[in-house]
Each structure stands twice: as C-alpha cells, then as structure tokens.
Amino acid sequence: MPRSKGKKSSAPVTIHDVAERAGVAISSISRVLSGHPDVSERMRIKVQKAADELGYEPDFFAQSLRSGATKTIGFIIRDISNPFFGVIAQCCEQELRKAGYSMLLMNSDGDVATESINIAQLRRRKIDGLIASLVSEDIPELNSTLEKLNAPVVLLDREVVGLNSSAILANHHQGVEDATLDLISRGHNRIAFISGSTRVYTTRDRLKGFKSAFKKAGVAYPTDLVSLGKFDAEFGESETKRLFTLKDRPTALLSGGIGSTAGAMRGLKKLGLVPGKDLAFVAIDEWPMFDVYGQQFSSVYRDAAMIGREAAAALLEMISGGSPRTIMVETHYIVRDSSSGGLKAKKK
Amino acid sequence: MPRSKGKKSSAPVTIHDVAERAGVAISSISRVLSGHPDVSERMRIKVQKAADELGYEPDFFAQSLRSGATKTIGFIIRDISNPFFGVIAQCCEQELRKAGYSMLLMNSDGDVATESINIAQLRRRKIDGLIASLVSEDIPELNSTLEKLNAPVVLLDREVVGLNSSAILANHHQGVEDATLDLISRGHNRIAFISGSTRVYTTRDRLKGFKSAFKKAGVAYPTDLVSLGKFDAEFGESETKRLFTLKDRPTALLSGGIGSTAGAMRGLKKLGLVPGKDLAFVAIDEWPMFDVYGQQFSSVYRDAAMIGREAAAALLEMISGGSPRTIMVETHYIVRDSSSGGLKAKKK
DNA sequence: GCATAAAATAGAAACGTTTCCAGAAACGAC
DNA sequence: GTCGTTTCTGGAAACGTTTCTATTTTATGC
Numbered sequence: 001m002p003r004s005k006g007k008k009s010s011a012p013v014t015i016h017d018v019a020e021r022a023g024v025a026i027s028s029i030s031r032v033l034s035g036h037p038d039v040s041e042r043m044r045i046k047v048q049k050a051a052d053e054l055g056y057e058p059d060f061f062a063q064s065l066r067s068g069a070t071k072t073i074g075f076i077i078r079d080i081s082n083p084f085f086g087v088i089a090q091c092c093e094q095e096l097r098k099a100g101y102s103m104l105l106m107n108s109d110g111d112v113a114t115e116s117i118n119i120a121q122l123r124r125r126k127i128d129g130l131i132a133s134l135v136s137e138d139i140p141e142l143n144s145t146l147e148k149l150n151a152p153v154v155l156l157d158r159e160v161v162g163l164n165s166s167a168i169l170a171n172h173h174q175g176v177e178d179a180t181l182d183l184i185s186r187g188h189n190r191i192a193f194i195s196g197s198t199r200v201y202t203t204r205d206r207l208k209g210f211k212s213a214f215k216k217a218g219v220a221y222p223t224d225l226v227s228l229g230k231f232d233a234e235f236g237e238s239e240t241k242r243l244f245t246l247k248d249r250p251t252a253l254l255s256g257g258i259g260s261t262a263g264a265m266r267g268l269k270k271l272g273l274v275p276g277k278d279l280a281f282v283a284i285d286e287w288p289m290f291d292v293y294g295q296q297f298s299s300v301y302r303d304a305a306m307i308g309r310e311a312a313a314a315l316l317e318m319i320s321g322g323s324p325r326t327i328m329v330e331t332h333y334i335v336r337d338s339s340s341g342g343l344k345a346k347k348k
Numbered sequence: 349m350p351r352s353k354g355k356k357s358s359a360p361v362t363i364h365d366v367a368e369r370a371g372v373a374i375s376s377i378s379r380v381l382s383g384h385p386d387v388s389e390r391m392r393i394k395v396q397k398a399a400d401e402l403g404y405e406p407d408f409f410a411q412s413l414r415s416g417a418t419k420t421i422g423f424i425i426r427d428i429s430n431p432f433f434g435v436i437a438q439c440c441e442q443e444l445r446k447a448g449y450s451m452l453l454m455n456s457d458g459d460v461a462t463e464s465i466n467i468a469q470l471r472r473r474k475i476d477g478l479i480a481s482l483v484s485e486d487i488p489e490l491n492s493t494l495e496k497l498n499a500p501v502v503l504l505d506r507e508v509v510g511l512n513s514s515a516i517l518a519n520h521h522q523g524v525e526d527a528t529l530d531l532i533s534r535g536h537n538r539i540a541f542i543s544g545s546t547r548v549y550t551t552r553d554r555l556k557g558f559k560s561a562f563k564k565a566g567v568a569y570p571t572d573l574v575s576l577g578k579f580d581a582e583f584g585e586s587e588t589k590r591l592f593t594l595k596d597r598p599t600a601l602l603s604g605g606i607g608s609t610a611g612a613m614r615g616l617k618k619l620g621l622v623p624g625k626d627l628a629f630v631a632i633d634e635w636p637m638f639d640v641y642g643q644q645f646s647s648v649y650r651d652a653a654m655i656g657r658e659a660a661a662a663l664l665e666m667i668s669g670g671s672p673r674t675i676m677v678e679t680h681y682i683v684r685d686s687s688s689g690g691l692k693a694k695k696k
Numbered sequence: 697g698c699a700t701a702a703a704a705t706a707g708a709a710a711c712g713t714t715t716c717c718a719g720a721a722a723c724g725a726c
Numbered sequence: 727g728t729c730g731t732t733t734c735t736g737g738a739a740a741c742g743t744t745t746c747t748a749t750t751t752t753a754t755g756c
Contacts, residue, residue: 014711015712016712024735025735026712026713026736027714027715027735027737027738028734028736030714031714031734034714038732038734039735040733043734043735057471057472058472058713059413059474059711059712060472060473060474061409061413061418061711061712061713062713062741063712063714065407065410065413065711065712065713065714065742066712066713066715066741067714067715067741075453079438080428080434080437080441081434083434085434086428086431087429089428089429090428090429090455093428093454097454097455102469103452103453104450104453105437105441105451105452106450107438107441107445121450123405124406124407124408125450287635372706373705373706374707374742374744375707375708375744375746376706378744378745379744385703386702386703386705387703388704388705391704406742406743407742409741409742410741410743410744411742412711412743413712413742414710414742414743414744414745415745416711
C-alpha cells in the first residue's frame with residue numbers, strides 16, 4: 001500500500017463530487033474545466049464555483065489514461081552529476097515546466113544496456129517526448145527502440161542516421177581547431193588528445209578539428225598521441241599517465257569533456273606536472289567557475305544553458321506538430337594561462 | 349494530439365489481446381503477471397507464452413489509476429546545475445531505479461512560490477514519495493502542503509517541526525568548528541563567514557559551529573563579518589566584495605555552500621585577492637575535483653553520494669511501511685593550501 | 697464415492713477522466 | 727406555429743488495468 005492512509009484525510013474530491021455539488025452532469029464539468037467552447041456562461045460560473053469550493057484537482061492518471069497525453073518528458077543522460085549536463089537539465093526543466101510539462105530524469109551511467117532499459121521504461125510511461133544524450137549512435141536496435149517510443153525525440157550532440165529526430169549539435173571542430181592551431185603556433189607539435197568513443201558525433205567532430213589544424217599548419221599529425229575511448233575520468237586519468245610517461249612525451253594536452261578533463265587533471269597531478277608550466281593544457285567544455293579558479297584554464301567553450309533551452313524548444317515544437325530540425329551551437333576557444341608552458345626546454 | 353500517429357504502428361497490445369490469445373479471462377492475465385499465488389502452473393505457462401509472443405507491456409497509467417501506486421518519486425532541489433546536488437540526484441536516482449521507481453526532477457530556482465507550485469504538481473501526479481531540499485523551513489502553509497501529498501517525505505538538510513518525515517542532516521557545526529579553530533590557531537581573529545538564510549538548518553548549524561569555535565578559543569566573535577542571506581553566487585560575490593573592502597577587513601573567509609563559494613571566488617578575483625596568500629580561505633562543501641585544481645582549496649567536506657543513497661534508502665523504507673528517521677552525516681575539515689595566507693603583514 | 701475445504705478461474709465492477717452521441721432548449725426565418 | 731440551425735447539456739461508452747465476488751474445478755479425508 002504505497003499511499004499512506006492519512007489519518008482523517010477525506011477521500012480526494014473527484015469530478016463526480018463537483019458534478020453533484022453543481023447539480024450538473026460530469027461531462028459538463030469536464031467541458032468547463034478543459035475550456036470547451038460549447039458552454040454557457042451560466043454553466044461556466046456554476047461549475048467553477050463548485051470546483052473552487054471543493055478544491056477540485058483533476059486526477060492526472062485518469063486524464064492521461066483517457067486522453068493519451070502525459071505532459072511528461074523523458075531526459076536521459078550519462079550522468080547528472082556532470083555539471084555540464086546539470087546546466088542543460090536545469091534550463092531544460094525550466095522551459096518545459098513553463099509549458100506545463102514535467103521531466104523524468106534517468107542516468108544511463110554510460111551503459112548501453114541501462115540506457116535501453118530506461119527507454120523501455122519511458123515508453124511504458126507513455127512520455128510525450130524524449131531528450132537524450134545517448135551512449136552510442138550505432139547500437140543495432142537503437143532506431144527501432146526509439147521509434148517504438150512513438151514520441152518526438154531530441155538528441156544532444158548525437159547524429160543517428162535514419163532517425164526522424166531533432167538534434168542539438170555543437171560545432172566542436174571549430175573550437176578545437178582554433179585551440180590546436182594556437183598551440184601549434186606557440187611551437188608545439190607533440191600535442192596529445194584524449195576524448196570519448198568515435199561512436200558518437202562529439203568525438204568525431206572534435207577529432208575532425210584536431211586533424212584539420214595539423215593539416216592547415218602543415219605539421220605532422222601525432223597519431224600516437226590521440227587516445228579515444230571513454231568520456232569518464234578513469235579513462236582520462238590512465239591515458240594521461242600513459243601518454244605523459246612516453247619516451248617522446250607530449251608538450252601539450254587537449255582533454256575532451258568534463259570527465260576527461262577531471263581525469264587528466266588528476267593524472268597530471270600524480271605525475272607532478274603543472275598545466276601552464278610543464279605542459280600547455282586546453283580543456284574541451286568548461287567546469288562551472290572555470291574562470292575564477294586560482295589557476296586559469298584555457299577551454300573550448302560552448303553554452304550549456306543555451307543547449308538546454310534549445311532542446312526544450314525543439315521538443316515542444318515537435319510535440320505541437322512541428323518538424324524535426326538540427327540546431328548548431330558554436331564553440332569558442334578561450335585562451336587563459338594554461339595555454340602557456342611545456343616548452344621551456346625548447347625555448348632555451 | 350500529443351502522441352504521434354505512427355505510420356503503421358499497430359495499436360498497442362492490451363491485456364485483452366493477451367487474454368484472447370491465451371483463451372482465458374483477463375483477470376487471469378493480471379494474476380499471472382502480478383505474481384498472484386492462486387495460479388496453476390499450466391495457466392502461468394500459457395499466459396506467459398501469450399504475453400511474450402505479443403510483446404505485451406502493461407499500460408502504466410491504467411495500472412496506476414487502478415492500483416494507486418505510481419512508482420514515481422518527486423525530487424525537488426534549488427538547482428540541479430549545482431554539482432553538489434547533481435551527485436545527490438545521481439546516486440539517488442540509481443538507487444530508486446534499482447527498486448523500480450522513476451524520478452521526477454524539479455528545480456525550485458530557490459523560489460518559495462515555484463517550490464509550492466512544484467509540490468502541487470507532484471501531488472496531482474500522485475507520487476509515491478518526495479525527496480526535497482526546501483527553500484525555507486518556516487513557510488506557513490508548508491506542513492499542510494506536504495501533508496496533502498499523502499506520501500512519505502525525506503528532507504535534505506532541513507528540519508521542519510511537526511512534520512512526520514525523514515531527514516538526512518549533515519553535522520555541519522563539527523566541520524565548521526574545526527575549520528574555524530584551525531584558522532584562529534593560525535592567528536586569525538577577523539574571520540568572515542558567508543552563508544544562506546538562517547531559515548534553514550544548514551545555515552543555523554554552520555553558524556553554531558562558527559560561534560562555538562570562537563567561544564572555545566576565547567576570542568571575540570566578529571559579528572560584523574557574518575553575512576547570512578542567500579546561497580546563490582550573486583550574494584556570495586557582493587558580500588565578499590563588501591566585507592573585503594571594509595576598513596578593518598577580514599584576514600580569512602569561510603563560504604557556505606557551492607553557490608557562496610563560487611561567488612566568493614569571483615569576488616576575490618575582482619578584488620585581486622588570492623586565497624592562500626592574501627587571505628585564508630575555506631570552502632564549505634566541495635566542488636567536484638576540488639583536490640586537483642592547480643590551487644588547493646581547503647574545505648569542510650561531506651559525502652554527497654552517501655547523502656543521495658541514504659535519502660533513497662530512507663524513502664523506500666517509509667514507502668514499505670517503515671517509520672521516519674533522521675540520519676546524521678559527518679563533515680570533515682580538510683586542510684589544503686588555501687588555509688594559509690592573509691597574515692603576512694602581522695607576521696612581520 | 698461423498699461431503700468438505702481449498703485452489704483456480706471467470707465475470708464484472710471499479711478507478712476518474714474525456715469524448716461521442718443524442719436529444720433538449722433557444723433562436724431566427726418563413 | 728413550424729421548421730431548420732445552432733448552442734448547450736446529459737448519459738453512456740470508452741481508456742486498460744486491478745480486485746472483488748461468485749462459481750467451477752480439484753484435492754483431501756473418511
């Protein structure tokens with residue numbers, strides 16, 4: 001018995017009670033409260049009064065069962081404790097709330113199976129729409145799973161071919177290329193790059209920018225310093241340790257995403273290397289308050305709040321019949337202290 | 349029409365379809381699938397087979413409407429982009445998911461009215477339980493609003509008198525007292541303290557620790573350096589600026605909570621003051637990765653992941669009939685670089 | 697084999713809405 | 727007045743389950 005008994009909490013007031021009090025049919029109550037046009041002024045007042053007096057609130061589940069609309073949006077991300085996702089979720093929830101929708105939050109824990117279970121759960125809950133940052137883009141059953149949802153979908157930084165969904169994509173390659181070119185122009189050519197799996201757009205687009213910078217600069221692309229695997233901190237840390245203990249070790253590092261950056265920073269610390277001094281360091285995506293920490297980190301910045309708002313807007317648009325669309329969000333290379341360093345030996 | 353038509357998506361399979369296929373009554377389907385004891389093995393197999401073949405999934409809303417249980421938990425916090433809350437939400441959601449519950453996330457934006465609207469919304473959605481970090485403890489209608497929910501409640505770091513709910517409280521005063529005593533022993537007596545409103549337990553308990561440290565040390569308590577108002581960064585920044593431009597300005601600062609800390613750091617930066625050098629600085633609550641930033645910040649630490657898990661556990665316990673309980677989480681003063689500084693003039 | 701109890705099943709009544717349909721009232725035009 | 731339209735209202739049928747009650751079947755003890 002999940003709902004506590006409540007000492008003397010009178011049974012909840014239903015549409016029948018209102019009908020009885022107003023002395024009209026229940027269908028009239030429903031019509032008045034849902035703003036149906038064919039209702040006389042006299043009826044409207046009578047019903048409104050009775051409803052107010054009784055403090056009537058329509059039962060959500062009965063409404064959803066009958067009408068099919070749940071006013072509920074699913075939100076799936078790897079990990080809500082990642083502050084970048086946190087900002088997206090916050091802004092998104094605010095926008096959805098304004099429009100009368102509530103948000104069902106689920107962490108996928110970066111796991112394909114968990115993600116799939118979550119989507120199934122959301123389908124049973126008949127969500128009106130889904131906003132998701134998927135673990136991977138090329139899971140075989142993914143498209144059919146999402147289509148079975150029978151609800152509009154907005155993907156965050158993912159490109160799933162053949163799926164009729166909206167997407168909020170970031171223009172990663174631009175920011176990463178700018179950052180890489182800056183590092184090259186400072187004299188670096190051994191630049192390390194750590195990011196997640198190439199099975200998602202995010203990584204592929206970052207890599208594109210990284211590669212094109214070397215091409216544009218006419219410098220050899222350091223294949224051995226590129227490490228792509230997972231977005232989490234564990235991977236970032238172990239790969240940082242590995243790369244920075246190589247014989248011909250890198251002089252600069254780009255870390256892709258909050259998780260990678262966290263891992264990289266921890267790894268560097270354990271190796272006793274200081275960003276901005278012993279190496280040049282650029283983080284892709286910012287931590288909150290990145291600009292005020294004692295040490296100033298360079299970054300490739302994108303506006304998480306805007307991503308959240310745009311995702312909500314795109315979804316609401318689709319719910320009310322609009323077509324899917326793709327929104328491109330700009331990224332910007334922000335130069336701070338940590339872009340220096342790593343070349344002392346060579347400068348001499 | 350919120351649910352898209354779906355080109356040829358066959359109508360969803362209902363319990364009637366399964367009953368027809370298996371050649372039994374619909375009540376038998378329900379009994380088998382909900383694990384009712386009075387079911388023959390033959391029936392169980394027959395029904396299971398039919399259900400599997402049709403890919404039957406019970407309609408969530410019909411179930412909830414009839415049974416009253418929604419398997420949904422409300423989660424209300426000020427702001428999910430605060431990484432401290434993010435960790436709590438993440439761990440909490442994981443635990444709830446394991447138990448078959450989903451989480452409805454709502455930001456209160458630190459606003460009493462928004463919070464109240466959110467609670468009303470959750471009531472209409474007949475949540476099975478609520479986990480909340482409330483904006484304030486002494487809103488007049490708060491108790492009745494929460495009681496009308498008719499579901500168990502777990503409060504995060506809040507003490508609401510007369511409410512029959514569980515609570516996860518942190519032992520703030522211990523950590524704050526330790527930190528303050530350390531600063532006093534280093535020679536500080538002009539220590540500033542910024543935190544949120546005293547209308548919540550969090551602030552009151554921190555203040556208690558702050559005050560008792562001065563008493564224990566026999567040092568005059570600097571009333572003019574205590575600033576209590578809001579938890580957000582704006583307040584933290586403006587108060588930091590105000591306090592550190594006083595004539596007899598403080599030599600140390602404790603900032604209460606992630607928001608205050610963010611604001612304080614920004615304020616100090618604008619004033620050109622460096623923590624650990626121009627002043628001693630202790631943050632109450634940690635940022636993720638606090639320990640690896642170039643600059644090492646001292647903190648009063650508490651385990652957010654544990655808070656999230658405990659909250660989920662306490663709620664699930666109450667849902668299955670257990671009594672409310674209060675869990676006390678320890679805090680620890682962690683000394684890092686930023687506890688130094690601020691006393692150069694005096695040292696000479 | 698027969699009464700009796702226990703186990704298994706079917707049927708129907710909820711749960712609280714929305715929405716369809718039919719009919720009543722009101723209205724103007726003739 | 728009668729007729730055809732509108733405008734409004736009431737009744738009832740959904741929506742897809744769970745659960746209560748009644749009935750049938752099976753098992754048990756003698």
